[in-house]
Amino acid sequence: MFQLNKIIVFICCIATSVACSQEIALFQQFNGRYDYLAIGNTLNPFENNLDRSFCEILPQSQAELTLNPDWNVVAAYLYWAGSGSGDTEVSLNGIPFLADNTHLVDYNDPNYGLLTYFSCYTDITEYIRTVRNSMYTFSDLDISNILTTNDGYCNNRTNFAGWSIYIIYENTNLPLNQINLFQGLEIINRNVQEKTILLDNINVLDNEGAKIGFLAWEGDANLNYGESLLINNNILSNPPLNPANNAFNGTNSFTASNTFYNGDLDVYNIENNIAIGDNSVEIKLTTGDLDEFGILQADLIILNNMITVLNSQLPDATIILDAYRLECATRIVTIDYTAFNINSTEILPAATPIAFYADGLLVAQSETQDMIPIDGFETQSITINIPDIIPDSFTLQIIIDDVGNGTGIVTELNELNNITTEPITLLPIPEVTQLQPLEACDIGFNQATFNLTEQLQFIDYESIEDVSYYESETDLFNQENQILIPEYFNNDTSPQEIFIRIDTDFCFNFYKFNVRVKNCPPYIPQVFTPNHDGFNDWFNIQGLYTIFENHKLLIYNRWGTLIFEGNNDLPWDGKANKGISNQGNLVPVGTYFYVLYLNDSNYETMTGYVYVNY
Template structure:
């Protein structure tokens, strides 16, 4: 056993650190319906422990499960316990078991001995095997016997708590609590989350460790176990002055040796309407540890729960269609028709409803409605639906009536308004434009999709996008371009900008070669005709005499003198021009020289 324990020392520190003084017994699980519970288990002590005896502890023991016909296993939990910090590698029917949870406590005495218990959910195994002999093995604490039998606290044992269902049973509430608390001198266990409707056939069961079968008869020694601070628990095998005495209430056995599987009827000790039960154990001698408490109450109550099943978001719409289900599943009584339903956004009531019909045990109803989210609620909010929000219906569980959903409303994308784009007039207000960079400048979110369109209809239906945004040709301006900005939800915003032209300064080529080679045969000014429609162009010789005048209705000057005498071809040389664009952007004339060569 020594080598086996050494393997677990590093694990034990994690399992037990911070828990050396025990753990309060608290609610672990509840069941509602036609359920009951029972125990099986056995000690590994060959006899009652005492001073220097026994000198060994068994490593294996067995117990039989004998459920009645019609009983169906709902849950099965294995607990094992003993002296020391724990054996966490045992077998059940040959299957290796390593605990899912563990507990520990320390004896408040000069010895300061530690004790442990462990837990494993064996539901699947018991459901598969059913009624049979269950054997715990490889549970070995013999290395500790010589230490713990000095004060008679060497022990080991195991138990299986079984919750079973049977259609012949009444509607019950089964509550399982566990932890590890001990005496001497006194401990109190408060079981909460209960509701007593009918106390008939109510019972409580305990898995406890290390109680002694015999106590000294002297009046100075006592053991007292009470319920609700005034009633003493006892039965034929558990006397009122020594309840934890190595007995099994299921089988009637009195030789469990330092472990107890005790069940008590508590009908006379609880009242209808109780929501908690108090147990107090007092002992001035016997060291007793309570590990697990199971309580059965006959409860006929509904249990309203709700689930949000679906909701539909639409772009920039605060009307929210929702679908949800109200259940009466974990119940023992029908849920009345007209049970109120509250719908909340960030805790603010925004709509109500009610169950249209009575919901029987296990039944549910699907409901749908459209709720309006107030403008005061941000787009990211918590939607909650609560059945019986005012607590008007008494239920088995009053804390499971709500379901919540984190919702983000879909909104239209926010964008940066694009500026109108201006390009040089190529004539008749035609121009080329580059608005490829607008894709990024319009976005406020890199995930947004930007498309450009010729018409508002195309933008709305996301059709015929403009593909060439780098060198887009517009035959006339101003020309409106429509922009669609779409987010990941398919919500889109629309905007537009205009393509506009301006009359850019013309480019003047000041060399004229009138030789018929189709190169510079005329005085060419690029960006003049069909742009500056009212221009006037004058050409002068070196003496300042005007030799030619033209406008948008005359062809380019070809080197001939207007109204010349004799040969009207101007001679080679330098000439001067004055160009009046007659445009508000160019109030001053352009002038310069040109060279004519034949």
């Protein structure tokens, strides 16, 4: 979740160039063998509460950083703050740095009106890793214009400026700690006398070394009005540097300095204020008290950041979608995902539940297979059939530590970073393209031989290897019962529907058309020899029998006498079956005339002659 917070801050900054003010909230979280230290200094020459004569800040100030050789710098942030709306570019050891973000906060002074204060920060991790131990000089913070044009800051004695560097480091000899860095910019004063932050999702296993630190501005040592810091409702103090009733008094706990004028860079041991087994810590800052006349008095305190170091051992489950694969013309999605236990202080147990949602609807569930060690991960895959009620384009959510109703079973360091989302669009069933039918001549019994590849001239395709033919749409989708020799396809019915599938890189296109058997004109021979020699023994009209099954054949002799009448079941073998005499006998050699009624609306009656010889 700390990454999400950071992203929100950056978006705000980009959208407005100067970010909106922000409540003190979790900025970064570090889990491991980590600790932190801080350096910094004021740019005020004196405490502004004591001396109204100065209304300018120092051009620079210094602080020394000392890191042990075995301390590995994990992160480092430079903070600077002051009166006015801010200066976003400053220098550290002569190197210019630009603010990653600027926070503004206003105070409506009863005498001087609206007064604005700022704080900036920037990530300087790589710079600190490079320079490490050095005397750091901060300079080029310019707020002189605001101090000279608005005398309210000096007259109400809130003219200040200062800087600090927070360094989070790793040391293998440290216990497993959770470091929470909060930041923003908030005022506590007579109007807002209290700020409470609840830190949950912890599991205190050992209170040794537990501490809290903060960076605050505009605190005054000589204004003692109930300024306190409380942990779990216990007041913290570190006298004489930080008395219990004056927490914001211009001090630096790291150097034991009481000349951090109008700034506080303090850290407190809280071992006695938390207990083993605690799963939350309440942090409270206050100001305001009654003077001897019963009048409420309060110092104006500007809280910039807060940091806690707690020995807390818990896993932190996160999950990412590595890749997904779609199946063409189906609602099946195969998802590769990885469950992590990064930035944790304890193993993530096996069987941690994982829920998959499509547009908020639970569509699948899984769980981790094995225990995931600290900084470890586990990769899995799952195939999901997306329900029809989900549109083709939807948002997939994968949530780890979710039993399917938003409820988790594992206590984690961070319960807010368990979700990953991905927009997905299914590959819908392609629309079929209708082609013109193919026709072929009937070779008998309403069958014909078709060359299905003739349709390819009307289709776009890359390779013949991508083309396949099927007798049903189901077979096409399942790629079953392929027509193996499409050049010589014999139909079963007429018309019969045929399907062509063209595979593409992502899916396929498909086409359909009918094959139709047509009756082609029969071929009528001009001679036949019914001599029983096994060759041309009957009047074999090719393409007639079993094709024009309702035909009628009439044979006449040269005098016009009907001597034979036949049909699909009775071809002419040279014998007469009509007339008064000679029925059943072979007709004499000679020329005979035929009349062929095909009884097909596409053809007229055919007439001609045939010569019978023996």
